[in-house]
Amino acid sequence: MRIGEVPGLSVATARLFGIQSAFSYERMLGIGFAHAIEPLLRPLRDRDGGARYREALARHAGFFNAHPYLASFAVGAAARAELDGEPPERIERMRTALCGPLGALGDRLIWAGWLPACSGAALALAALGARGWAVAVFLVLYNAVHVPLRAWGLRAGWVAGTRVAGALASPLLQRGLSVTGPAAALALGAAIPLVVAWVVRWGQPWETVWGRFLSVGLAAAVFAVAATRLRRRLSGLALAMVVLAGAVVVGVAWPMGVLAAGSVWP
């Protein structure tokens, strides 16, 4: 059967987007996995009075944890294995074995690669004056990888079946891994100073605020070092919230006339 003729493929693809809807600490993505694979298992309803169909659904509702986008590989491969009549123990082993690699690959490729790359590009565009287009570019760019990745993973998993581990070595994925890290580093490295420059000169001529830009850059570097040192005890966000709350207290309790605007900052 050609991949395009697989019954239930479009419904299964759509259901993959909600694979984490019933996320729980006990089964993780298990319920969503079974919900996504169900349309692909419907041909089994006509065999053995539907016993194999129900057994398969019960099996796939068990614990499963992986990156939500790349879980599609496992859904496709497991559906193919079920329809091919593979022994249940073998399918269970395959599901379990895929958790780690799919999680690690997705974390590197998407959460620590593509997402920060798109975020950095959008921040830089916003700071350079793209306004709302920066948001549009972010959503289009990010989802141009996200959506096809889910759909392609399902199909690649289906085609590979129990040999799905080989599909994870796809040159496309490996190329993606080698490109997204540097792209994200470059984009975010450029974005942070651009955003600071954009916000610092809000409503002010640049000639009067360029010194603030450099001072904030220096102070931010010191804060970053402090946040890194304190990370085991306090997250950067928590530290920032404490500092901001302190700033509000100081700002409210500020003795009038002690420091006029512009007397410290250029």
Next chain:
Amino acid sequence: MTLGDVLGVTAAGVVAGVDLVTVPQAMTGRPLVAAFVGGWIAGSPLHGLVVGAVLELFALETLPVGVSRYPDWGPPSVAAGALFAPDRLHAVPFWPSLVGVVLVAGLVAWIGGYALGLVRRANGAAIVRRCAALDAGDPKALIQLQAGGFVRDAGRAALLTVVALGAGGVVVGVVAALWRAPAVVAQAVLLTVAAGVGAASVWRLFGRGRNARWLLAGAALGTAAALVAA
């Protein structure tokens, strides 16, 4: 802000909140997007974009990895973008208000992460109640659990948005009314911590190997572009 604005912001907050984990993870809940939408609903997308850019620097710290607890920036960012619209701020100082909005958004984002844990526990309890049906391979039980998870998460997101709007409105009003320090103090502290958190996060992710070289090249490029473009 009219009742229609509040309903619109809450609806946008729900979309942004469920996007984080439940469906579809298309990143409509990222601060840059969510705050822009909030500002747009309240009449000033550009102000929403500024709030979103600042919050996005904070959001770089946490990646939505599986079971770990991470802040939910979507609903508070929508609310922050809406709160910062100029029709609310025409008589209010810009920088102290931005500090207040960011402070509330950060706290509500943290509460959102905690509430996400509660939703996951509630999902687990619902699964236990339907264990027999799941073991029997009943597809209706799967649909009910998926729908239940969505409704719980949507309720969480709606509540967070309303809390952020209410608390944010009060905090911004109080801070703006009582702030007596020069505005540059608020500006300096806010930008220092936002850029500092962003820089620390980026260094942790990319500060080793060949990525570190790309990061430093990007920082040099961005600084030069900021100075030249200005």
